Amino acid sequence: MQPSDLKSGQFNAYPPQAKALVTANLAVFRELPLSFLPGVLREAIDYDYKFPAERRALEQEISNLAKLSPSERLQWLQGFAKISISPKLEHFDWVNYPAQFVEQLSAHLWTTHQLDAFRIAATDYADRLHAAMPPEAPKLPRLGIAVIGQGVDSYDKPLFRKLRQHGAYFSRVAPENGLRTLLDTMAARAKETSLQYAHWYIDGGDPIEHDPAITSVSYGSLEPVRAALLKNMHSAIEKPGMGPEMLRTLMAGWRPEDLGVKSSSDPVLDRFQVRLLTEGSGTQIFSTSFTQWGAREALRRAEPTTLLVRFAPRQRLKPMNELISSAGERPELDPIGSLVDADMGAYYNWLNQQRLPGAEKSAFLAWFEGHNSAVVIGPSVPRGTESNEPTDMKQLLSWIL
């Protein structure tokens, strides 16, 4: 089926708000190439479970596509129109399974050596969209915080090597009340701008007490969900003919209720948390992977104004089958390896924050929990500098906020 054949009745299985969004824009969807439209539908089908920032971006994108004249639209999407699609993909039910279509399209692009052409088309389209609808910077400049090294008594190798060149490194930070100061700062910011999903706290272990206005996700609190997920994975894998691709597709389809999550007052956040586990790689078994991926997804999807990410020790490496099948057992931890993971994770958090609007004004702080090392990055912080002067968390924050 081609996009030009679309009819409103085909979207009956979509959640209500998604259905309304799509059917209101059918005329423009009919004009889009098949290599492009399922990508939009993949976002649209989840509209009911999207964060406000995502909803806004999707609505703006569709509205922009509708505003373009036919010749402009042709120009914007010419790269996509040149992508050749196999008959098998054309016959795929991409209306109801757009994510699976995109996955299969990706394999098709690799196999037919069209991946580079697709990348160019996607980059060109994104650049045009960005120029036509520049994203809005947050009113309060963004603040990212990464707390790493929980449970490590001493570590003599240099930390924050990738971050230091972008800001100032401090080697004599008083660690007392450091975490409390950071959480209090978050709470103050949450009072200043109280938009939903604007302030996030992600913990790789069990969360410590924090302001209820802050959106909180933690590896520890998801323990029952992870156990249910690993059990489901274990059963799925034992079915004859189950391969990695089929398993991935199956996992992507699991909803909160499939993993024993009782309906809460925040189905959007429930869905987000489950997706971290069903779509992330390693997030089911390693808390450092969960924390880094959670931060990345929170930044990409919710575009928070404040994000505090606290890494915790992950379990030691064991054979992957054993890691999956030993849910519930008390694992042996690897604090030093987790520190190295988190050091890289902190750098990725900063990179992902810098991809968001208002990057030139945003600030970032990374701290070795309970120790004296920290790095701060911000518009007024001299890059690549070091200080051996005694300082504390409040002072560090005052320099970047």
Next chain:
Amino acid sequence: MTLLDHACQIARTRREFLRDAAGVAIGASIARSPFARASAAPKNRKVVVITFGGGARDQETFAPEGQENVPNMLRDLIPRATFFTQVVNRGILGHYVATASLATGAYETINNFASLPPENPTVFEYYRKDRKRPSSDTWVVAPSNGFNRIGESSHKSYGAGFGARVILPKHLLSSAMSSRHADYEHLLRDNYESPYFTPDLAGNEFELQQLESLLKLSVDDFKTNARTLSSPDELSVYIARRLMKQVAPSLLWITMHDIDIAHAGTYSLYVEGIRRTDRLCSEIWKAIEDEPEYTGNTTLLILPDFGRDADTDPGGNGFQHHRTGDALSRTTWLIAMGPGIREGIVHDRAVDSLDLVPTIGSMLSFSASQSQGKPISEIL
């Protein structure tokens, strides 16, 4: 910026670093280089290929910040090797299909997760058919069941009967144990991207009873030695060394895979995998120098199957995967060393990963007629 521009930029970084760190010369100035010396290639030449897998980035290997992870190759191998700073892989970046492409010299499009043979003739088939060599002269040591079909293609003019013998040390160890045992679990790690994925074996794989007849290794000794090792790749190298000592194949292909733990998102384990692989590559070179059948007549070729995604590509998640197809994930390096190959030389020109098979063809005197690559003249 094109893929080639990106690759050139990566190559410059590697070259400048290697010049400082290992005192190597640039290809264009070979004549002036005090390090450049080469002896004639021997007649009874052997070739050992190591794929530095699965998927290692520039910044964790030969870029300045990666140097701490490859001390053995820097110290022991690079000064005695010709180093190519940009080997570009334009194919599918899945480990099995990419390794199959390296082995055939043609970009394979087989399903990465299926137990299928390559569609184009492999380097082993070319060698055995052209040179009329027995199956015992070409061996593959590979990490997991997913690689069990790598030795022999489905090509109608080659295929059945012309392939390499394939040995899967993890599979062998599993067979040697009546049940899972805690002492060996660390050697039986599964495919990190797809836990539990163990396609049925079909092909030329090594049977347990041949441990004794071919490798002169009892099952008990095998198990005892395995207990002292720390990873699946260590197990592979242990078996490869045994193979070199007892069978001495002319063409030996060793596929490393520990590094692919990166898919689990743990940077420390990824870097640990690189450090281990660096050490194992150096050990293989030492084995080549120590074994009478190999010393003085063996070319060692080391290259990653491909890289991993760049930190800066928003479509990926940095080192974790190789899904974006960006320049960093496609651009790797090649170390070539042995008699007839100039020492301490760096070449910046782009080499295609498909060039490996016709290059081995020139070294071992066979024609890789179906390969899409070209021989790398600088090491012939």
